[in-house]
Amino acid sequence: MSTPTVNPPQQNKAKAPRVVAELGRPETPEETAARKAENSRKHRAKQTINNLVLSLAATLGLVIVIVLIVPRSDKPIERAVDWSSVAAELQPTVDVTLVDPALPAGWTANSTELSTDKAGITSWYIALISPEKQYLGIHQGIDTDASWLAAKLDGNSPVSTAVIDGVSWDVYSNPKPADERGLFHYALVTEAGPSTIVLLGEAGPEVFDSVATELAPDVRAAQEDAR
Numbered sequence: 009m010s011t012p013t014v015n016p017p018q019q020n021k022a023k024a025p026r027v028v029a030e031l032g033r034p035e036t037p038e039e040t041a042a043r044k045a046e047n048s049r050k051h052r053a054k055q056t057i058n059n060l061v062l063s064l065a066a067t068l069g070l071v072i073v074i075v076l077i078v079p080r081s082d083k084p085i086e087r088a089v090d091w092s093s094v095a096a097e098l099q100p101t102v103d104v105t106l107v108d109p110a111l112p113a114g115w116t117a118n119s120t121e122l123s124t125d126k127a128g129i130t131s132w133y134i135a136l137i138s139p140e141k142q143y144l145g146i147h148q149g150i151d152t153d154a155s156w157l158a159a160k161l162d163g164n165s166p167v168s169t170a171v172i173d174g175v176s177w178d179v180y181s182n183p184k185p186a187d188e189r190g191l192f193h194y195a196l197v198t199e200a201g202p203s204t205i206v207l208l209g210e211a212g213p214e215v216f217d218s219v220a221t222e223l224a225p226d227v228r229a230a231q232e233d234a235r
Contacts, residue, residue: 091117091134098122098132104203104233106132107148107226109219114139129156136209136219143191144209144219148230152204160206161195170196172217173224179213196220200230 095108101122119135132148149156166178180195195208196216205227207216 087118089117089120091120094120102130102150104150104201105226105230107146107205107223107230109146109222109226111136111219111222127153127156129153138211138215140211142209142211142215144207144211144215145191147206147208149204151202157197157204157206160208162192166197172220175220175224175227177220198227200227201233203230203233205230
């Protein structure tokens with residue numbers, strides 16, 4: 009009877025730690041934990057960026073939809089300004105009478121301003137829009153010089169004079185071709201005390217005459233202002 013051969017138990021060989029190329033040696037447990045933590049952080053950061061991109065894309069898509077469905081108009085938005093209220097509010101700040109025409113229904117203003125330019129000249133401005141949607145600006149300069157008026161009228165000289173409701177006005181007409189005149193087609197200018205009052209715009213002479221008529225009481229009051 010043969011004796012069975014008993015093989016000695018095999019020894020489990022421990023797996024050698026992985027050598028990290030950057031280190032040239034195996035990682036320590038602390039380095040392994042740090043590497044895994046860093047990988048987790050990078051993964052979370054990537055997910056955050058992806059979520060942000062998706063959120064921005066969704067928001068942009070919503071904006072595009074809103075733009076497409078909201079009705080739009082090609083007509084410019086008109087802003088009405090109560091020039092009389094503005095004039096009354098500013099009047100205590102100056103020593104001259106600020107002109108304030110009482111115009112009939114249909115007239116509007118889209119801008120008013122009391123300003124002082126680099127030369128120290130203060131002026132009151134009303135941008136009027138006629139019922140026919142034509143611009144007519146009122147400029148009232150205080151203690152002006154020749155250059156102030158020349159700048160308003162492109163250096164042109166008066167072509168005639170007109171007396172409107174007792175007030176004498178110099179009449180100006182822009183000699184340039186119609187498509188080169190800008191907003192200055194026609195103008196009326198008068199002196200009233202320390203004020204130089206300019207009506208300038210693209211409306212016809214009859215429209216200017218109507219505004220000058222409404223301005224006459226203010227012009228006469230301004231004539232009494234002390235220089």
